[in-house]
Amino acid sequence: MRHNIAVLLSGNGSNLKAIIDKGIKVSFVASNNSKALGLKIAKNANIPFYSWKNVLDLEEEVLKLIIEYDIKLLVLAGYMRLLSQNFVNSLPSKFIVNVHPSLLPKYKGMNAIKQAIDDCAENTGVTIHYVDEGMDSGSIIKQDSIKINENDTVETLKDRLQTIEHRLYSDTIKSILIKN
Numbered sequence: 001m002r003h004n005i006a007v008l009l010s011g012n013g014s015n016l017k018a019i020i021d022k023g024i025k026v027s028f029v030a031s032n033n034s035k036a037l038g039l040k041i042a043k044n045a046n047i048p049f050y051s052w053k054n055v056l057d058l059e060e061e062v063l064k065l066i067i068e069y070d071i072k073l074l075v076l077a078g079y080m081r082l083l084s085q086n087f088v089n090s091l092p093s094k095f096i097v098n099v100h101p102s103l104l105p106k107y108k109g110m111n112a113i114k115q116a117i118d119d120c121a122e123n124t125g126v127t128i129h130y131v132d133e134g135m136d137s138g139s140i141i142k143q144d145s146i147k148i149n150e151n152d153t154v155e156t157l158k159d160r161l162q163t164i165e166h167r168l169y170s171d172t173i174k175s176i177l178i179k180n
Contacts (some may be wrong), residue, residue, distance in 0.1 A: 005173065006030065006071045008079040013038020015077035018166035020045050024173055030062050032081055059087040066091070072180055073097065075173060076131065080110075085133040094139075096131035097176065099169045101111070101161045103143055105126060108136040108140060113161065114154050121155040123147055124157070126164045128172045142172050 002029045007016050012122050020026060029042035042049040052058035052064070059132065074091065076098040077159040088096065102112040104127040107119075116124040125145035130138040144164050148157060 004069055004071050005073045005075050005177070006062070006066060007038075007042075007075045007077050008067065009036055009038040009077045011078040011081040013077070013170055014162060015165060017041050018170050019075065019077065019173065020047075022170035022174065024170065024177070027071060028065055030058060030065070032079070038078070043179060055081050056084070059084060060073050063066050063090060063134040072171065073176060074133070075169075082135060083131060083133075088131060090151060094130050096138075098129055098136070098138070098142065099165050099175065100127045100129065100136050101158070101165065103137055103145055104129060112155050116148060117152065117157065118155060121148055124161070126161055126168055128169055141176070142168060142169050149160055149166070156175050 005024060007026055007029045008028065009016055010033045013036065016029065026047050027086050029038065029047055029049040031039055032053065032055055033050045034053065039049045040053060050061065052061060074096045076096065100112060100115060103125045123145045125143055127143045128141045130141065132138040146160060146164065152169040
């Protein structure tokens with residue numbers, strides 16, 4: 001699929017790998033963590049990658065790269081920072097998407113899986129949403145839910161949710177790109 005998307009990540013890059021494996025063209029990857037394993041995935045896939053420790057520098061440079069690469073969609077894939085209001089508002093509406101391991105609006109922010117388990121929730125899931133200036137508060141694009149098993153731990157539930165994330169996020173990105 002020949003659409004220009006960019007990916008922001010902070011960690012291991014499992015969603016980046018799923019996106020690449022689904023045949024979605026990634027123009028560049030950027031991170032706030034120079035040791036992020038996701039950057040190695042980008043390198044191995046011959047995708048240009050960039051890293052800045054300072055989040056404001058990252059946002060400023062990513063804005064330039066979005067123009068340079070003619071990006072149509074900015075994908076957050078395990079990017080563990082809240083984007084600044086200036087950054088979000090400098091881009092068109094519905095330009096940034098994110099994946100979150102809960103059924104938003106429940107369990108926003110960090111440790112969503114642990115929050116669901118601690119809350120004795122019967123179900124949780126994955127939400128794909130547009131990014132606004134708030135914490136996991138943008139409009140919901142798609143959700144998929146699963147039952148939390150009695151013996152689930154944070155790790156087992158995370159593994160089950162990531163399987164859903166990898167499918168749902170890639171499919172949703174493709175759907176958005178087709179509409180644009």
